[in-house]
Amino acid sequence: MRDRKKRNIIIGSLCCLLVFMGIGYAILSQTLNISGTANMKGNWNVKITNMKLLEANKTGRAENVSNTFTDTTASFEANLWMPGDSIEYEVTVENQGNIDAVLKDIIQTKTNKDKNLKFSNSLIGTEVLTSGSKMSFTMKVEIPEEAETLPEVKESKYEIQLIYIQYNGGEYTPPTQSIGTLAERILADNTALPDTNIDFSKISSDTNGKGLYYTNKNTEDNKTTYYFRGDVTNNYVKFATQTRNTCTYNGKDVAYFDSVNAVFKYPTASECTSTNICLNSTYGDLVGIDENTCSNAGGTPTTDKAIFTSNTTEDIVWRIVRINEDGSVRLITEDPVGSSKYNNNLNDNAYVGYMYGTAGSSTYEETHKNTNDSTIKTYVDNWYKTNLNGYTSYMSTTAGFCNDRSIAPESETWNSFDTALGYGKNYTFYGIYGRDYPQFKCSQTNDLFTLATSTKGNKALTYPVGLLTADEIYYAGEPGRAEDSNCYLANRGNESNLFVDNNWTMSPINFIDGSLIYDWNFYADNADFLRNKNRFGRYSNEVIDVRPVINLSDDVEIINGDGTINNPYVVK
Numbered sequence: 001m002r003d004r005k006k007r008n009i010i011i012g013s014l015c016c017l018l019v020f021m022g023i024g025y026a027i028l029s030q031t032l033n034i035s036g037t038a039n040m041k042g043n044w045n046v047k048i049t050n051m052k053l054l055e056a057n058k059t060g061r062a063e064n065v066s067n068t069f070t071d072t073t074a075s076f077e078a079n080l081w082m083p084g085d086s087i088e089y090e091v092t093v094e095n096q097g098n099i100d101a102v103l104k105d106i107i108q109t110k111t112n113k114d115k116n117l118k119f120s121n122s123l124i125g126t127e128v129l130t131s132g133s134k135m136s137f138t139m140k141v142e143i144p145e146e147a148e149t150l151p152e153v154k155e156s157k158y159e160i161q162l163i164y165i166q167y168n169g170g171e172y173t174p175p176t177q178s179i180g181t182l183a184e185r186i187l188a189d190n191t192a193l194p195d196t197n198i199d200f201s202k203i204s205s206d207t208n209g210k211g212l213y214y215t216n217k218n219t220e221d222n223k224t225t226y227y228f229r230g231d232v233t234n235n236y237v238k239f240a241t242q243t244r245n246t247c248t249y250n251g252k253d254v255a256y257f258d259s260v261n262a263v264f265k266y267p268t269a270s271e272c273t274s275t276n277i278c279l280n281s282t283y284g285d286l287v288g289i290d291e292n293t294c295s296n297a298g299g300t301p302t303t304d305k306a307i308f309t310s311n312t313t314e315d316i317v318w319r320i321v322r323i324n325e326d327g328s329v330r331l332i333t334e335d336p337v338g339s340s341k342y343n344n345n346l347n348d349n350a351y352v353g354y355m356y357g358t359a360g361s362s363t364y365e366e367t368h369k370n371t372n373d374s375t376i377k378t379y380v381d382n383w384y385k386t387n388l389n390g391y392t393s394y395m396s397t398t399a400g401f402c403n404d405r406s407i408a409p410e411s412e413t414w415n416s417f418d419t420a421l422g423y424g425k426n427y428t429f430y431g432i433y434g435r436d437y438p439q440f441k442c443s444q445t446n447d448l449f450t451l452a453t454s455t456k457g458n459k460a461l462t463y464p465v466g467l468l469t470a471d472e473i474y475y476a477g478e479p480g481r482a483e484d485s486n487c488y489l490a491n492r493g494n495e496s497n498l499f500v501d502n503n504w505t506m507s508p509i510n511f512i513d514g515s516l517i518y519d520w521n522f523y524a525d526n527a528d529f530l531r532n533k534n535r536f537g538r539y540s541n542e543v544i545d546v547r548p549v550i551n552l553s554d555d556v557e558i559i560n561g562d563g564t565i566n567n568p569y570v571v572k
Contacts, residue, residue, distance in 0.1 A: 041098075043099065045096040046093065049092050052089065052090050053067055058088065060082060062078060062087040074089075083145055083150075084143065087141060089138065092135070100131055109159045111158075114156075116147040117142075117151040118141070120140045121137055176572065182237070183554055185563075186226070186235075186563075189562060192212045194213065195213040204231070204477025210477075211229065211230065213226070218438070221325060228488060233564060236317060237318040239316060239394075245269070246312045247267045247271075274305070277304040278302070279300040316333060317333070318332060319334055325440070330550070330551050331550050332489070340543060340544075342504055344541060348360060350368070350515075351515040352516070353405060356374065357372070358371075362423060367423040370458055376546065380463075380466065398455055399454075400457040404430065404442060404444070404471075405446075406443035408431060408435075430509060432507045446458050449466055466548070468549055469507050472505075478520055504519055504538075504546060517538055552571070558572060
């Protein structure tokens with residue numbers, strides 16, 4: 001706890017008007033002496049007055065080594081041996097002064113974030129600690145019964161700081177206490193299952209993966225990662241805000257159909273307000289579609305116009321993709337933030353790169369140097385800089401984003417003209433094309449895009465933001481172009497979302513007559529499976545939707561929520 005400093009009381013000096021009266025040569029004078037004494041009667045004294053072991057609440061083989069306290073500190077040391085062991089202590093805080101106090105903040109830190117070691121407390125902080133009153137709370141440490149392994153780190157420290165301030169009356173809003181890190185809540189709110197029986201060539205279902213799964217197969221450094229699969233409904237997160245222009249009709253976002261590029265796009269101000277609304281129960285209310293197109297799409301043409309609003313600030317809603325190998329949490333925006341080309345050009349192997357080297361070069365190395373930003377990287381970076389630059393301290397400094405430009409084995413590609421050269425206009429097939437099982441690890445260091453502060457990867461990123469990989473799409477339960485409502489990435493639960501067509505990944509497929517990048521959508525005739533030789537993706541110069549991806553650091557805490565759309569996890 002932090003003591004509050006006593007306030008100084010300043011007595012303003014009294015100014016006396018001295019009146020001078022002159023009569024003849026006589027000088028009359030009078031000196032007036034004024035003095036005062038101020039007595040400080042206030043006494044600020046909020047302190048810890050007791051700490052004790054709750055012997056009756058101890059379980060298993062848990063042992064109390066020591067527990068001590070002073071006016072401002074309370075500490076304990078305990079030994080835990082196995083799952084089911086727990087120990088609990090009670091701490092009492094008392095206001096022995098004559099100034100009422102309230103709890104301003106609760107700060108918690110811990111050295112070990114292993115999911116198999118759990119710290120908790122009963123702090124509420126909803127009451128005013130009036131003069132002469134006291135409050136007690138419990139601190140508990142345990143290895144949960146359901147723990148499958150013992151914590152890797154044997155010694156762990158847990159600290160709570162209680163910040164009290166003077167209470168001056170009126171309504172009191174208690175501090176928002178963290179309910180744990182985001183990763184901790186994910187693991188606490190879900191039963192993670194091994195993914196050994198999942199067929200990744202097929203869409204997710206009740207019998208083929210739905211929920212939270214874990215694996216250490218094909219991961220970075222063979223470490224465990226946890227990922228969501230299927231039409232899960234408890235992986236929503238509210239974090240940060242974004243500013244964008246909106247086009248709305250009856251309170252819902254609308255979009256227009258770009259027939260040239262065959263995508264839905266956010267309209268400009270003139271497109272929003274000058275074109276007619278097409279009412280369509282399947283796709284939502286669309287603007288910018290002519291009467292014939294509207295009717296052919298099963299919609300109802302109208303003469304109604306939408307409303308355009310510039311610089312609308314809104315909360316950003318995300319979906320949790322996975323807990324990364326380093327403990328950070330990967331998020332993807334619930335809605336696209338717009339649309340973009342992957343690269344402006346497509347006539348060289350270089351343009352499969354999130355960054356790229358020299359087009360027309362005669363070596364793989366020169367072609368795939370990370371010297372030029374792709375169009376999509378510039379778009380994503382600018383979005384991050386505009387909306388998330390003030391939140392960089394929340395981001396993982398180690399996790400990266402994979403632009404897998406490894407060469408697929410020739411035996412796995414369908415075309416006999418595959419050169420496996422990866423430069424110029426040579427037919428080349430890339431990593432994802434040759435896999436019969438998805439992977440989380442990035443095959444080449446040069447392709448793992450990380451910050452300069454990272455301990456791994458190419459260290460080429462300015463901002464900690466990227467895109468999903470095709471492999472992550474497969475893990476999530478969407479194996480390609482599928483009429484698939486069984487994957488949370490389909491985003492069918494948000495009625496305002498219209499961008500459910502094509503979305504970019506960071507995964508190149510091949511260069512044949514142009515550079516092709518893996519995308520995903522949900523409106524094709526059938527599913528394309530991993531290693532399906534007819535999977536063509538999108539040319540890099542096409543315009544489709546963008547859903548940025550970030551990695552929140554392993555210590556990011558949340559203050560409430562259960563992960564559902566109406567009660568998402570809220571980052572502290």
